[in-house]
Amino acid sequence: MTSQRSDHLRTRLVRYAELRPCRNAFIDSRTPGSERKENFTIIGPGVAENPEQHVHISIPHGFNIGGARQPPRCVNSQHSHDTAEVFIVHSGTWAFRSGERARDGEVVLGPGDVVSLPVHMFRGFENIGDDAGFLFAALGGDDPGRVMWAPYVFEAARSYGLILLESGRLIDTTQGQTVPAGAQPMPPTTQDDVDRMTRFSTSDLEACVLRAAAMAAPQPSALTRHAAGGVEECPIVGDASAAEGVAAGKMAWAHGFHVRRMAVRPQSTIPGHIRQEEEVLLMHRGTLRVHVNGDSVDLGPGDVITVPAGVPRRYLNQTATEATAYVVRGGDRPAAPRWSE
Numbered sequence: 001m002t003s004q005r006s007d008h009l010r011t012r013l014v015r016y017a018e019l020r021p022c023r024n025a026f027i028d029s030r031t032p033g034s035e036r037k038e039n040f041t042i043i044g045p046g047v048a049e050n051p052e053q054h055v056h057i058s059i060p061h062g063f064n065i066g067g068a069r070q071p072p073r074c075v076n077s078q079h080s081h082d083t084a085e086v087f088i089v090h091s092g093t094w095a096f097r098s099g100e101r102a103r104d105g106e107v108v109l110g111p112g113d114v115v116s117l118p119v120h121m122f123r124g125f126e127n128i129g130d131d132a133g134f135l136f137a138a139l140g141g142d143d144p145g146r147v148m149w150a151p152y153v154f155e156a157a158r159s160y161g162l163i164l165l166e167s168g169r170l171i172d173t174t175q176g177q178t179v180p181a182g183a184q185p186m187p188p189t190t191q192d193d194v195d196r197m198t199r200f201s202t203s204d205l206e207a208c209v210l211r212a213a214a215m216a217a218p219q220p221s222a223l224t225r226h227a228a229g230g231v232e233e234c235p236i237v238g239d240a241s242a243a244e245g246v247a248a249g250k251m252a253w254a255h256g257f258h259v260r261r262m263a264v265r266p267q268s269t270i271p272g273h274i275r276q277e278e279e280v281l282l283m284h285r286g287t288l289r290v291h292v293n294g295d296s297v298d299l300g301p302g303d304v305i306t307v308p309a310g311v312p313r314r315y316l317n318q319t320a321t322e323a324t325a326y327v328v329r330g331g332d333r334p335a336a337p338r339w340s341e
Helices: 151-159 191-196 202-206 222-226
Strands: 038-043 055-057 063-070 075-080 085-091 094-098 105-109 114-117 123-127 133-140 162-164 170-172 231-237 257-264 268-274 279-285 288-292 295-299 304-307 313-317 323-330
Touching: 038 304, 063 075, 063 123, 063 323, 075 151, 085 094, 085 279, 094 202, 105 114, 105 202, 114 231, 133 257, 151 162, 222 231, 222 268, 257 313, 279 288, 288 304
Parallel strands: 038 055
Antiparallel strands: 038 063, 063 133, 075 123, 085 114, 085 133, 094 105, 094 123, 162 170, 231 257, 257 323, 268 313, 279 304, 279 323, 288 295, 288 313
């Protein structure tokens, strides 16, 4: 990897190799089957319950980017969110399951696949492959709220000395921590809470999945036209954008952000342009050079960079293999790029 004059750009770059995990971010971190997971907060505060969780980039974007790395047979327990949650599989084979006890529905995803999970639905996931796997996650809002855990998660946590407070903070009694004066434990999820949750079957979940094998650009967009045929842009999450010439993604309902897959062919360039939204690139395959305001940096698989709104950027693939990235931008109605070249 190379970079030139990238000191400023470096503050908006997170290398995969430099990700700092938290191994006890959530109340289920000692539950057998879940105790080996690593959670990452890449952009925004995320939903971690451990105040020691490292935040790589705290700049508000209108959405959060996180990650999860799990070895084979490691499970993320059933929970629900208040804002939209999208997972992009970077590596591994993953089963996503719905329902209080993970028995309502299941879909299995591999590298490059994307799933958008609705609010107020219990979901969990397991690495069912033979190697460690990594997921990128996008959550709506600058403050995505708190996690609601299935009742069994609270029951298991008590057995391993973990207490979740109403504030969302996790107390680990095995480390000598105590509940602060005046603080109250989070009331466990009740049966009434469970009954209010949305139930999704396997077919319901499948409607929320776009597989990498099915990703193709349905029509030329402003981006592909200016790249002279060297780029393919596939909408995944978000409504159609007439200004950009982009069709609706399969998951077209409002998320507060939108997601697309960008494939840049060998020796191709996306000329200089400006976006009105914060733009995050989640690098999946290959190498992509990013130029921003005179700075440049090369991205490799698993790297993340965020480019601020209103500044020129230019993307180049100077290698002999295709580069693919998943792009997350703020808002449900993106503006067209303004070309500077």
